[in-house]
Amino acid sequence: MHYIHCLNNISKYGTDLLPESYELTDEFDKATGILVRSAAMHDMEFPESLLAIGRAGAGVNNIPIDRCAEEGIVVFNTPGANANAVKEIVLCALLLGSRGIVDGIEWCRENADDENIAKAAEKAKKAFAGREILGKKLGVIGLGAIGAEVANAAIDLGMDVYGYDPYVSVGAAWRMSSAAHHVTNIDDIFRECDYITIHVPAMESTIGMIDSHACSLMKDGAVFLNFSRDTLVDNAAMAEALESGKVHAYITDFAVPEVMGMEGAIVLPHLGASTAEAEDNCAMMAVRELVDYIDNGNIKNS
Numbered sequence: 272m273h274y275i276h277c278l279n280n281i282s283k284y285g286t287d288l289l290p291e292s293y294e295l296t297d298e299f300d301k302a303t304g305i306l307v308r309s310a311a312m313h314d315m316e317f318p319e320s321l322l323a324i325g326r327a328g329a330g331v332n333n334i335p336i337d338r339c340a341e342e343g344i345v346v347f348n349t350p351g352a353n354a355n356a357v358k359e360i361v362l363c364a365l366l367l368g369s370r371g372i373v374d375g376i377e378w379c380r381e382n383a384d385d386e387n388i389a390k391a392a393e394k395a396k397k398a399f400a401g402r403e404i405l406g407k408k409l410g411v412i413g414l415g416a417i418g419a420e421v422a423n424a425a426i427d428l429g430m431d432v433y434g435y436d437p438y439v440s441v442g443a444a445w446r447m448s449s450a451a452h453h454v455t456n457i458d459d460i461f462r463e464c465d466y467i468t469i470h471v472p473a474m475e476s477t478i479g480m481i482d483s484h485a486c487s488l489m490k491d492g493a494v495f496l497n498f499s500r501d502t503l504v505d506n507a508a509m510a511e512a513l514e515s516g517k518v519h520a521y522i523t524d525f526a527v528p529e530v531m532g533m534e535g536a537i538v539l540p541h542l543g544a545s546t547a548e549a550e551d552n553c554a555m556m557a558v559r560e561l562v563d564y565i566d567n568g569n570i571k572n573s
C-alpha cells in the first residue's frame with residue numbers, strides 16, 4: 272500500500288484517480304507521496320518513506336527542491352494545467368487596467384443612496400473614461416505555457432504582441448501569427464510596450480527583475496501585470512513608479528503591502544489559478560504523475 276498525504280485541499284477529481292493500492296492518509300509521517308498546492312514546505316522534515324511530491328500548480332517555490340534532490344525525493348509540477356485560468360484573468364486585468372471598471376464599481380457602491388444618481392452618474396462617466404486595448408502594444412515576458420496562452424489570446428483581441436523569452440522561440444510558443452514579434456532584448460519590451468505582463472518562475476535570475484531601472488525604462492503611463500510571483504517585482508520601486516505616474520496601473524495577484532490602497536494599484540489575493548476547472552486539472556495531473564512515478568518509475572515535469 273502507498274500512502275498519499277494532502278497538505279492542502281486537493282480536488283476530489285484528482286484523489287479519485289488514485290488506484291486501489293493507494294490510500295489517502297492524514298499522517299504526514301507515513302507518506303509515500305505528498306500532494307501540495309501553496310503550503311510552504313521549506314521548514315518541513317520529510318519522512319524516510321517519501322518518494323515524491325506533486326505540486327498542483329506551476330511554481331515550485333514553496334518546495335525545497337535542492338534538499339529534495341539530495342534526499343532523492345522527486346518533485347513534480349503541473350505545467351499548463353492552469354494556463355487557461357491564468358490567461359482568462361490576465362485578459363480581465365488588461366481591461367481593468369484600461370477602463371474605469373474598478374472606480375466605477377466603487378463609485379456605484381458609495382453613491383447607491385444618492386437621490387440624483389442619474390445626474391451624478393453623468394459626471395462619473397466622464398471621470399472614469401478609459402482607453403481601448405485594440406492595437407496597443409503588449410509585451411509578454413516569458414513564453415511558457417501561460418505566457419504563450421496570454422500572447423495568443425491578446426493577438427486574437429487585436430493587440431500588437433511582443434514576446435521575450437531567452438529560452439523559448441516564438442515559433443515554439445505561438446501560432447507564428449504575423450502579428451507576433453520576438454524581442455531579444457528585454458529592455459525593448461519596457462521601452463516599447465503600453466502593457467507588460469510577466470510569466471516567469473521565481474528563481475535567482477528572475478527575482479527582483481522588475482526593479483527601479485526596469486520601471487524607469489517603461490513608457491509613461493504603462494500598465495504592468497504580475498500574475499506570476501510577488502518576488503519578481505521590486506514592489507517599493509513599483510510604488511514609486513505609480514506615485515510618479517510613470518506606471519498608470521499595476522495589477523498584481525499578490526497582496527503586497529507596498530502598493531495596497533494606492534491609486535492605480537489593483538491588488539488580488541492570488542486568484543490567477545483559482546478556478547474549479549484549474550484546481551481539478553492540476554490535481555488530476557499531479558496524481559497521475561505521482562502514481563506513474565511510484566508504480567512505474569516514470570518521471571515527467573520534475
Ligand code: MLT
Binds near residue numbers: 308328331353543
Ligand atoms: C501556480 O503556481 O500555478 C499557482 O500558484 C497555483 C495556485 O494558485 O495554487
